[in-house]
Amino acid sequence: MKLLICPMNGPRNIDEFQSFGPVRAEPDPDRTADADWSRHLFRAENRRGIVVEWWRHVPSNYFFLAERDLVTNEVIRTFDPSERRDQS
């Protein structure tokens, strides 16, 4: 079983976590055409490469981000969402 390093709880078995999918673009709902809004809701990109994903540590209900290589399933790093804000 894979281990995932939770930024708050340390390394834990992957079955303690729930994936919430890749971080998506955040289009302005008031300035997005209907077709684009539908695409935003229902179409997910699934490209090879490294993605940043939302993960939840279920017992502590803590959400964090993980950089993962979709080809090798290697988790490059995990970090608290506040770091994302700091970067942007």
Place this chain on the structure above:
Amino acid sequence: MNRLPAPWGSRIDRSRPLRFSFEGKDFEGYAGDSIASALAASGQWVLSRSFKYHRPRGILSMTGADANTLVQLPFEPNVAADRTPISEGLRVSAQNVNGTLERDGDAIIDRLGRFLPVGFYYRTFMGPRRDSWLKFWEPMIRRKAGLGVVDTTAPHRHFDKSHLHCDMLVVGAGPAGLNAAIAAAEAGADVVLCDENPEIGGSLTYGRHDPAMLADLSSRLRALPNLHLLTGTVCNGWYEDNWLPLIQGDRLYRTRARTVILATGSIEQPAIFRNNDLPGIMLGGSAQRLIRHYGVRPGQKAVVLATGDEGYCVALDLVEAGVSVILVADPRSGGETGTFEAELHGKGVAIRKAVTIEAAQGTAGNRHLARVRVGGRWIECDLLAVSAGQVPAWQLPCQSGAKVGYDAASGSMMLSLPKTPVHLAGSVAGDSDLQGAIAGGHRAAVAALLGLGHAVVEDKIFTRPMATSPVHVLPIVADPKGRDFVDFDEDLQVKDLQNAVKEGYREIELVKRFSTVGMGPSQGRHSALATARIVAEATDRTVAEVGITTARPPVGPETLGVLAGHHEPLERRTALHARHLALNAVMKPVGAWWRPYFYGDAGAAEKMIRDEITAVRQGVGLLDVSTLGKLELRGPDAGEFLDRLYTMAHANQPVGRVRYCLMLNEMGSVVDDGVAYRMADDRFYVTATTGAVARVYADMLFWNAQWRLRVDVLNLTGAFCGLNVTGPKARAVLEALESDIDFGREAFPYLSGREGVIAGVPVRVMRIGFTGELSYELHSPSSLAPALWDAVMTAGKPYGLKPYGLEASRILRLEKGHILIGQDTDAITTPDELGFGWAVSKKKPFFVGKRSIELRARLGQSRKLVGLRFPADAMDLPGESCLILRGNAPVGQITSIGFSPTLGCTIALAYVHVDDSTEGSLVMVKCRNGNLVDGPVVAHAFFDPANARQEM
């Protein structure tokens, strides 16, 4: 009669004879004997009939890795007789026989073999009808070509699971694994060492080695408290980040190791020639195991096929065990005369070079080996020990990322480890001689310890000695008449694989699927290399290009009990569970929760439920609503947070007020509802539906991980209990209790909340009305809830207060037309379809789902949830989920239905076409019996449409 004297037989205890039966016949063995060894000791060599041709089969490997020895126990099929110990009174029978093992009626199939070519089943049993395969052929073939029988009346067994954590797991306690584990433990690492055998030592226990070596390793091992030894334990897979299941009997150890050394050894390979499957033909290691482990003489007159020193050792062992070795056939031509060769010569054993076994013949019915042909000459014998090389046990290494390679010069498979989290040691790594294995064990331990951060000095003496003996690639002797088996499990011969290639299946994966090679219990252990060689030759490629198929977990068979979960399902009980039971509640599960369905006489459900409903409508009732989701939100942005999450306005909600809240997903569908009580400017108490609270709680934090508002969310669902006191007399009951809360109509109006103390219990009280009656919902810490319940019950006595259950609650809310999320909504329900336009703020710039409901509103509304009121004298009534038809097309369905004692008729909630949703419309409902009935539409609540009662 084949039992050797002591000291042969390290596993058996001659002081403890055991009786057991095989095929109804009594046998005797010793404690420590396996079924196969005890039978062999008594001269019973045939253990099974083969899968397809029903040929007699016997001991092949003595490792539990082949189908030859699978037998049936009373409660367990497919048991490996060469691994399973006998016990007193054990009843063993053969499986896959028609008649008896000795006289199998289906043995005739062996002579019809040429009519059963590879792929025969795929082509032959297609017709005559479409379902002929499933209805007729498949059951028939399953009877003929089955394995064991599952006894569904078998008693329950207890299985359990345990967790292990260690610095290092060493799989395999042979010379390499033992040396690696001891070296690592002596360096201070916390080591787990496991081996599938009942004792440590691996080849040291059955090979021709100095017994002092094992004794020394054993005493060093025992002196190490940080070395945890698990014998009789199978490592059945490698999973990511070094997570490995270790199975010891009926216990599963889920093991997480910081580093892993795989010393899984190697698998001796059979030779291929005509009739190579006869009982009496076994692997060299198998003969040695019989002799040294069990003190069983594997034959009287033996021929040994030897392609290296191991084979010469087998011959020497046989001579010492009193077997007359007639010939050692060595396919290698010339070469140096080794010490073993001279030793054999000294014992008078003939050795022929540059010859191999060309064919074998059996006794009547092929029940045992009778003779073998070597260099064109037939030699009478009853044992052929085959020592023709081995392949590394590749299963676990490959699961961890190792790649299989092939060295054409030596004809051997080898493993390489490009960047894997495991280390290999011993013959699995190609170090098949003893000194090499010991050195390899030390090397692996040093590498693994360095990886763990231990300061280890690499020891120079542990370098790999050079291989000295010449190597030889044993030819595959295909026979024009077949019966030259490549895969004993599946009865596949050389020509079957060649034919599979001729059919166009060139790739090894396709050859496997078409021919079933490697799909049997041995999973290619004895056939993968030979298959690769045959396919390589047939397709004019190299063995490396052809490769072998992927070996996935589990490595060996595992009992389903080891994998199964607990017998007892998880259940949740409210703090008032005992109170309900004391009142004779009939309890029902609602998700994980157990709730009272109704109270009182279980045989008079209908009356009990009606009485409960009447009590609420006319007097006062009490409902345990503790299963409701309860969330507390704190922080300066709490109001803003709720504004974004729910459809109504909460930022401007006055302190002390309670507001309905409706949650949408991003698609604009209704996913939850509840109420929000503003306890302070920066503090809300929010309820969620029982089934959705876990997800709502997760979603709240998911959204806030993105929004990063200053708010904390606390899930109080288990920590708080809820009591709903409801009915016209509810206020009187509460006013009779000692409290600092004023329950008066003006002081505590509808849709407001108060904090205080009732009967000494701190409470949060909300005036809300799921039943449509005057209601107070009392929330208190769970530990104090029973005291509060008792106080309310006592105070309510003079008013006829009656606890009511889930069914009464369901009808009470249905009479009011109140919806249940998930029951009356589905994945695409919008607020408009529920008539909940009033609950959606038009002023807020944003809330989750806003953009989507606006978009969906433009697409047009097709259905609406309405009430249906069926006449009291209706002959047919629909049930839940019955369709609403318009013309012939379904436009909706009944979502809730029940008899209302208050109204004296059956009422329902249903989705109807939006054009039929006005009061007085009639819709067509299809009942379960197929009859169509009219459903008169009611646009408002069935009972008290003006909602006067709840605001009293």
